[in-house]
């Protein structure tokens with residue numbers, strides 16, 4: 200049968216499912232219902248500028264549904280007049296590598312197939328993220344427009360009668376009038392890392408007495424880490440653990456934190472076998488950094504990278520500025536102030552950094568949720584952060600724990616923790632949140648954990664580049680001694696609601712810098728539970744995840 204464009208009629212499967220800030224993320228089962236994926240792709244292709252005649256990048260983290268989705272997207276892209284579609288061998292493409300491919304090829308954007316750190320497989324989650332020409336998540340104006348189209352959609356266009364895409368080898372093939380280029384998804388990314396970091400110095404470190412462990416969590420970074428760490432940098436075979444991407448991530452939850460990457464955490468924190476450890480999430484944009492008997496919290500990691508940036512060749516000329524999301528601790532702010540750099544506090548989500556990066560106002564940015572990145576792409580980048588740390592370690596030749604101790608001695612320490620209450624009943628979560636929001640005006644001046652509440656608000660942000668206002672970003676209680684507690688409802692969970700409680704307390708260099716964070720934050724933890732009635736209202740006596 201010759202390839203022909205078919206017009207399929209339907210009534211929109213998107214009753215009222217507004218895509219979240221990170222695109223559309225739902226159960227694999229939902230994505231398998233007829234026309235579901237197609238309807239979202241149709242809406243996206245109608246909205247993205249430059250589709251006809253443009254170049255589109257497509258790939259994903261290898262989870263269940265990845266290959267099928269690439270086939271569908273390719274046939275729909277062809278039907279919409281895309282001239283060139285770039286995908287990768289096996290369809291494996293990390294989010295940061297996708298961002299780079301979009302930028303490098305002057306693409307109109309990309310479709311990234313991932314539900315990030317959510318479990319995969321037939322019983323897990325699937326997701327579609329639409330990125331724009333700058334390589335980053337599309338701005339709200341585009342996601343809103345896509346949503347509007349989904350509401351009235353009555354059909355989609357797809358090319359039928361084509362052979363299955365050959366994804367096993369790099370090469371070129373035709374799909375109707377569209378050229379499909381299958382490229383090695385690792386190569387261009389590796390070349391970019393080689394420009395930013397001192398591979399000779401890191402190689403010297405790793406070939407010496409410096410055993411490291413990297414956990415790819417059976418997700419997308421396996422092939423990238425193996426080629427870079429074991430291939431180019433000479434780390435021994437076996438350095439990369441769980442390095443083969445699996446459709447269900449081996450049944451795991453590919454989220455690099457102390458709960459879900461606990462095997463790696465135990466190796467580093469409970470033994471002296473390794474000097475450095477790291478893990479990345481499902482789609483490769485998050486990172487967790489560990490030293491020998493030392494956990495580096497992501498807020499501190501951003502601060503250390505900022506303070507030591509000039510040790511890496513790609514940042515040797517210094518930084519334009521730094522940004523962190525509101526819930527991230529102010530550790531980077533203190534360093535930025537010391538270095539005389541502008542520092543921005545943005546809402547949660549990478550797209551807010553994208554505007555600042557595009558405008559050249561910042562070079563580094565990060566979130567407390569294990570996301571760190573720079574102006575090299577427009578997504579957070581897990582392996583980039585790992586290589587940045589290795590570059591610093593290669594130059595400083597000190598243990599991670601000593602680098603942290605010296606950092607706190609110089610800048611003071613932000614004790615920090617995030618407590619997540621996952622999969623709680625939606626009404627309970629929203630009820631708790633609404634109650635605290637309503638209480639806020641009366642809280643100012645009240646005692647809280649032995650301090651006084653100086654400000655109580657719902658965080659709002661005016662973008663300094665385009666002037667847009669984003670409100671309702673999290674309930675903040677700012678205390679008179681600079682400590683704070685923030686409550687937020689997750690925008691990425693797929694089961695019930697997730698309440699996040701962020702706790703932060705600053706101790707200057709002269710104070711006690713060697714406490715356990717949970718102990719140092721104990722009074723704030725108790726006080727927010729009493730105020731927000733967290734245990735009573737969620738029915739949980741402890742958080743699901745403590746970071």
Ligand code: G1P
Pocket residue numbers: 221315524547548549566567568570688689690691692699
């Ligand atoms: C979470 C993180 C946030 C990150 C997002 C996408 O969102 O907290 O920092 O940008 O995932 O990776 P949340 O579930 O808190 O809305």
Ligand code: ZN
Pocket residue numbers: 315316480481482483484485
């Ligand atoms: Zn991710």
